[in-house]
Amino acid sequence: MTDALLIIGAYLLGSISSAIIVCRIMGLPDPRTQGSNNPGATNVKRIGGNKAAAITLLGDMLKGLVPVLLAHLLSVDALTFALTAMAAFLGHLYPVFFGFKGGKGVATALGVQFGLHWMIGGGVALVWLFMAKVMKISSLAALVSMALAPVFVWLVWPAQELIIMQILMTLILIWRHRSNIHNLLSGQEDKISNSADEET
Numbered sequence: 001m002t003d004a005l006l007i008i009g010a011y012l013l014g015s016i017s018s019a020i021i022v023c024r025i026m027g028l029p030d031p032r033t034q035g036s037n038n039p040g041a042t043n044v045k046r047i048g049g050n051k052a053a054a055i056t057l058l059g060d061m062l063k064g065l066v067p068v069l070l071a072h073l074l075s076v077d078a079l080t081f082a083l084t085a086m087a088a089f090l091g092h093l094y095p096v097f098f099g100f101k102g103g104k105g106v107a108t109a110l111g112v113q114f115g116l117h118w119m120i121g122g123g124v125a126l127v128w129l130f131m132a133k134v135m136k137i138s139s140l141a142a143l144v145s146m147a148l149a150p151v152f153v154w155l156v157w158p159a160q161e162l163i164i165m166q167i168l169m170t171l172i173l174i175w176r177h178r179s180n181i182h183n184l185l186s187g188q189e190d191k192i193s194n195s196a197d198e199e200t
Contacts, residue, residue, distance in 0.1 A: 003080045010067035010084045014091020014108060017098050018059030019044050022052050032101065040103035042138065060107035061114070064088045068115025082165035085112040089169055093176065104176045106142045109169055113149060116157060123152040136191045139180035146173045 019031045019039035028048040031039045035046040041060060045053030067088045071081050092108040094100040110128075114121030124145045131141035150166045174181070183189035 002074060003076060003083075006067065006071060006074065006076065006080065007083045007087045011087040011091040012096070013067060014063045014088040015095035015097045015102075016059075016063065016091075017095055017102065018056045018063070019103065020098060022056045022059065023048065026052055028052060032098075038103060039098070039101070041107060057107050060092060060103065061111035063092055064108040064111025064113075065115045066111075068112055072115070078159035078161040081116070081159075082161040085116065085162075086165050086169065088112060089172075093172070104142075105169075105173055106146065109146060109149070109173060112169075113152070113166075116153065116162065119156045120149070120152045123156075124149050132192060137184070137189055138192050139177055139189055140184060143174060143177055143181070146170050 017039050019041065022044060023029065023031055026048055028044075031037070031043045031047055035043045037043075041053045041057040044056045064085070067084050068081065071084045076084070089105055089108050089112060091102075093102045093105050095102045110121060110124060113124050127145040127148055128141045131144050132138060135141065147170055149170055150163055153162050153166045180189060
C-alpha cells in the first residue's frame, strides 16, 4: 500500500505544472498559448524573463527530486524506486490536472537523477553544461546528456530496474524532442541565446 501511494503521489506531484502556476502568480500569459505553447522553463523565459524561468526550472526539478528522496527515506526496493521516478516524470509530460499536456521532461528527469544519487545527477548536469558551452544548442545538450544518463545509472547504481527505467526515460525524451531533432538535422535549431524550442 505504501509503495502504491508513493507511486501515485509521485505522478500527482509531477502533474503540477510549475510553468502554468508561475505564470498565473506573476500575472503572465498562459505558456500554453504564447511562444512555443509549451509549459516549460524556456518558454516561460520567453514570456516572463529569467526570474520566472528560474522558478519554473526549480519547480520542475523538485517534482522529480522530492518523490525519489521520499523513496530513499522509506527504503523501498529498486522496482519501486524505478516506478516512482517514472511516475513523476510522466506526470510532468502528461499532467492529469492540465489536460495531459506537459513539457518535454528534461528538468524533471534531472531532478529524478539527483534524487537517485548526486553523482548520477551531477554527471548528467556536467555533460549538459559542457555540451551547452561548446555547441551552444540547448536541445543538443539535453539529448546528449540524457542519452548518457543510463551509463551514469549503470556506473553508480547498477540495479536492473533503474537502468531500464532510465533507458525508457531517455527514449521518451528523445521522442518528445523529435521536432528539435528535425531542426538539428536541417541546421535550423536555434542557439541558446535565442532558443525557439523549449527543453523542459
